[in-house]
Amino acid sequence: IVLPGMLVLGGCGASKSGGSASGSGKSGIQQRTIKAGIGLNEDHPEGQGMIKFKELVEKKSGGKMKVQNFFSATLGDDQKMTEALQGGLQEVTVPSTSPLVGMIKEYGIFDFPFVFNTEEEAYAVLDGKVGQELLKKLPEHNLIGLGYWENGFRNLTNSKHPVKTAEDFKGLKIRTMQNEVHLDAFKKLGANPSPMAFSEVFTALEGKTVDGQENPLATIKSSKYDEVQSYLSMTKHVYTPFVFLVSKKFWDGLSEEEQKIMKDSAVEAGKYQRDLNRKENEKALKDLEKAGMKVNEVSDAEKEKMKEIIKPVTDKYAKKFGEDLVNQMMDEVDKARNQ
Ligand code: KDG
Structure with missing residues (x-):
């Protein structure tokens, strides 16, 4: 277990070029192999997005640039793969923003619960000024960010009881991402949170080291948590983005043409991935119910109560x-909401 306070990713050499999407000065397309890894499985919309990215890069480069995809954390968890990018040992990964908060604290604003009501509100922020400004913080950490994909709204599963009210969190041992906002928010609700890398979650649930976890429906289904969890509570408590990362060491060696192929493919595959993710979340709910999970809604009034309880945590981190x-x-959320 790595505690959030310890989450300082290495390899933070300051960069002169700033790593913008243009200006490498080189031209042409070389034979290249791009090693890309994610934590989720191939059948998850993120996995399908990576397959789309591979198709696009290979097509746009006339087969010269090849993408080798690694799914299911075979190259390591989000944090390990991010470090591999910084060291130039891996070219691409698409982690949740949450475990990156030890490196770029501002990413923590996306971990505030109950900010977004819809995916469109999240897109307005991520694709707008706030999200784009945060991408500019990546190059000084030897990373290039090509945009945001979708992990989505997270819901709670556990093996003990349905969670319908704020009270129901009390005493539940819940795996959280390695992120201080999540950790403090669940503590405030009276739960007993345990930060852990995604790749360890199934085993922890199966072995009852923890009672529950929280993730979007597509992940709950793809990772087969229904086999080890009885209750699914539709808390929709936070929206997690994925950020598409490229190793800056690799990026700086690319020609402008090659950089454009990478950027266009990541953006196009991202649109496909977001659409697929929203559809899959709807389908996954039905499939999880069919598989025997007991699903319960959480009323807006109860969500408001949870938000109130957590407020001292969000106030503290807003300052930070x-x-x-x-x-x-x-x-930006208000603007998108009142459109
Ligand atoms: O591929 C992404 C996963 O590694 C991870 O980010 C999934 O939301 C996630 C979690 O709970 O760790």
Whole structure:
């Protein structure tokens, strides 16, 4: 178990070029192999997005640039793969933003519970000024960010009882991502959170080291948590983005043409991935019910109560991450909501 306080990713050499999507000065397309890894399985919309990315890169480069995909954390968890990118040992990974908060604290604003009501509100922030400004913080950590894909709204599963009210969190041992906001928010609700890499979650649930976990429906289904969890509570408590990362060492060696192929493919595959993810979340709910999970809704009034309980946590972290940035995010959400 790695505690959030320890989450400092290495390899933070300052960069001169800033790693923008243009200006490498080189031209042409070389034979290249791009090693890409994710934590989720191939059948998950993120896995399908990676397959689309591979198709696009290979097509746009006339077969010269090859993508080798590795799924199911075979290259390691989000944090390990991010470090491999920084060291130039791997070219691409698409982690949740949450485990990156030890490196770029501002990413923590996306971990505030109950900010977004719909995916469209999240897209407005991620594809707008706030999300794009945060991508600019990556090059100084030897990373290039080509945009945001979708992990999605997270819901709670556990093996003990349905969670319908804020009270129901009390005493539940819940695996959280390695992220201080998640950890403190679940503590505040009276749960007993345990931060853990994604690749360890199934075994922890099966062995009852923890009672529950929280993830989007597509992940609950793809990772077969229904085999080890009885209750699914539709808390929809937080929206997690994925960020498409490229090793800056690799990026800086690419020609402008090659950089464009990478960027266009990541964006196009991202649109496909987001659409697929929303569809799969709907389908997954039915499949999980069919598989025997007991599903319960959580009322808006109860979600408001949870939000109130967590408020001291979000207030504390808003100060840490920057109140201006949080206000900017909330303004963009309001705009998208009232459109
Ligand atoms: O491929 C992404 C996964 O490694 C991870 O980010 C999934 O949301 C996730 C979690 O709970 O760790």
